Amino acid sequence: MKNNMFNILKKELREMFRDKKSLSMMLIIPIFIPLLVIGMSALFESEINMPVTDYNTIGFDYELTDVEKNIIEELEINAVIDTVENLGEQLESGEIDLYVTKENNVYTINGDDSDTTTYASNLAESYFNAYKNYLQREYLVSHNVLSDEVLNIIVLEENITVEENYFASYIISYAFFFIIMAITVSATYPATDATAGEKERGTLETLLTFPIKSKDIIIGKFLSVSFSSMITGLLSLILTVISLKIANHMFTIYEGINLMLSLSSLIFAVIVIIAYSFLISGLCIAIASKSKSFKEAQSALTPLTFISFFPSMIIFMMGITTTNLYALIPFINYTLIFTDITSGIINYTHILLMLSSTIIIIAVVLKIIIKEYKSEKVLFG
Numbered sequence: 001m002k003n004n005m006f007n008i009l010k011k012e013l014r015e016m017f018r019d020k021k022s023l024s025m026m027l028i029i030p031i032f033i034p035l036l037v038i039g040m041s042a043l044f045e046s047e048i049n050m051p052v053t054d055y056n057t058i059g060f061d062y063e064l065t066d067v068e069k070n071i072i073e074e075l076e077i078n079a080v081i082d083t084v085e086n087l088g089e090q091l092e093s094g095e096i097d098l099y100v101t102k103e104n105n106v107y108t109i110n111g112d113d114s115d116t117t118t119y120a121s122n123l124a125e126s127y128f129n130a131y132k133n134y135l136q137r138e139y140l141v142s143h144n145v146l147s148d149e150v151l152n153i154i155v156l157e158e159n160i161t162v163e164e165n166y167f168a169s170y171i172i173s174y175a176f177f178f179i180i181m182a183i184t185v186s187a188t189y190p191a192t193d194a195t196a197g198e199k200e201r202g203t204l205e206t207l208l209t210f211p212i213k214s215k216d217i218i219i220g221k222f223l224s225v226s227f228s229s230m231i232t233g234l235l236s237l238i239l240t241v242i243s244l245k246i247a248n249h250m251f252t253i254y255e256g257i258n259l260m261l262s263l264s265s266l267i268f269a270v271i272v273i274i275a276y277s278f279l280i281s282g283l284c285i286a287i288a289s290k291s292k293s294f295k296e297a298q299s300a301l302t303p304l305t306f307i308s309f310f311p312s313m314i315i316f317m318m319g320i321t322t323t324n325l326y327a328l329i330p331f332i333n334y335t336l337i338f339t340d341i342t343s344g345i346i347n348y349t350h351i352l353l354m355l356s357s358t359i360i361i362i363a364v365v366l367k368i369i370i371k372e373y374k375s376e377k378v379l380f381g
Contacts, residue, residue, distance in 0.1 A: 004212045008220025016190050016228060025189045026228050029182045030236040033120035034243035037175055041247045041254075044167050050254055052076050055119040058127075058168050059087040059099030071130045075123060120337035159179065165251045168287065168344075170328045177312045179236040184280050186232035187225055188301045193285035193289070194221045196297035218366060222285055229277035237269060261342060267352065268341045275332050275358045281307065282365040289369055311335065330361060 009182045059080040064072065072079050080087070080096055089112065097120035098111030108126050110119035133151070140150055143277035236368040244259040261269065284301060291297035320326070322336040327350040337354055340347060 003298065005220045008217055010210070012194055012221055012224035014226065016224060019193065022190050022193070022228065023184050027235065029185055030232060030239050032238045033175055033178050033236055036178055036245040037247055039170055040171055040174065042258045045253050048180045050119060055097045055116045056123060057096045058124055059090060059096045059231045060118060061087060061099065062102045067134055068131060070289045071127055073210045074164065075127055077127060084164040086140065098124065099381055111270065127231055141205060168257050168259055171247070172342050173339060175240045177309060179240065180276065180312060181305065181309050181332065183229045183233045183273070183277055184305050185289045187229040187280045187284045188304070190228045191225045191281060192288045192294055192297040192301065193286040194225060195285055196291040196296045200293050214370050218370050218373055222281060222366060225281040225285060226278050229281050230274055233273035233277050234262060234270065237273060247280060262344065265341045269338060271351070272334050272338050272341070279330060279358050286369055289372060307331065316357050322347065322350050324349065324353060330357065333357065346374050
């Protein structure tokens, strides 16, 4: 029996490594991870280090006092004095980044929702805070009040420990999301070819006539697809580590931060990748087995790619933390546990619950497929 299973496994692996499309899915997709890590890091860097000249052109619909002009000069603001109508047109054409209108003592900052306007708005707020501080001091002095005793009535100091760099957390999380997607994509083609593909070519019918148990056929196919997924996942992890090391030295946004994962984190990351590879391979084979043709199986498996990716995105954006319940839910558990691992949190209970959930789901899925392969249903639907 074991020989039959291993013979099926060898057959599937041989066909897989001969198929250029299977190899491309397995080996080429992970190459996009360094592009993702380096590209997003460069984007973050450019936004953080945007030169002030890119957002310092601010319009005013009133004449500035000498004090205001001095503050503007200190903050390197390029002031444009014009009417509201003209300033509005200049904003639309991109000649100015925003403009300020004044009615009595009410100043209004006008702009759009672009990133440049956000930076310009922060600059304008700095200007008004400085100007307001000057006016307050002048008012107190004119009323014979010591300004420092009023304006500095309390002293505020900060002692905040920065535990995590936002950009580092963001880039590591997205790298893992891409690993999950790469594993999913890598599993879909060999699973489709090993089931619906064989059905369409007529080789499955021949295989079922051999004195081989359905159990051996399915487990052999399942292990071959899982092997393909694991190669993709582990290669993706290796390229992620390399790209994080490069990004760590290349970009100033990671200054003082070590993006590299510890050895224990890498070991548990490998465990998560292997568990996910087994799960997604079983699901891909189960779905593809019910399809009558290669094209139909590909269409049926497409939603699985989105299902594997979007829960991770939602979890990251909502800041959900791992619980015993979440550790049991497929797709969600892998993302949460990996996020914990990259943060240095190793919760053995959550990892065991994730592994238990994965094993149970795989066992149920394989049992259903084996039952199908025992009947003519697998051939004729």
